[in-house]
Amino acid sequence: MQKSIIAAVFGALLVPMIPASASASAIESACNRSDRPQATRALCRCVGSVANQTLTRAEQRRAARFFRDPQLAQDVRMSRSARDNEFWTRYRAFGAAAEQRCSF
Structure with missing residues (x-):
């Protein structure tokens, strides 16, 4: 009984890790x-x-929307806002890295 309690506590401690x-x-x-x-x-x-290595979680969620609606990508690419331009630069770097590493 005590071993199962210790195992449960140990398992609960490891889940966040x-x-x-x-x-x-x-x-x-x-x-x-x-x-x-x-x-x-x-x-x-x-x-x-590659996305995990190059984009933040928020950027990944934003880029994931491009799969459903490619027009969003075009809107960001053509945007004049500094925030969108910075994101697009990181997104293009992600795309280049993914193309290089995932071409098999």
């Missing part, structure tokens, strides 16, 4: 949900991994 990358990123999830035939699980996992 599981890295966030263990769950799918917003980009990976959006990629998997997309209707694009080339969006395989392996490719989406790779792209999600």
Whole structure:
């Protein structure tokens, strides 16, 4: 009985230590949900991994919306706001890195 209690407490303490990358990123999830035939699980996992390394969570959520509505990407790209331009620069760097690392 005491061993099971200790195991439960130990397990509860370890749950917060599981890295966030263990769950799918917003980009990976959006990629998997997309209707694009080339969006395989392996490719989406790779792209999600690159997103985790290059974009913040907020930026990933913003970019994930581009899968549903590509016009949003065009709107951001054409925007004159400094915030959008800074995001677009980071998004393009993410895209270049994903293209380089995930081309298999």
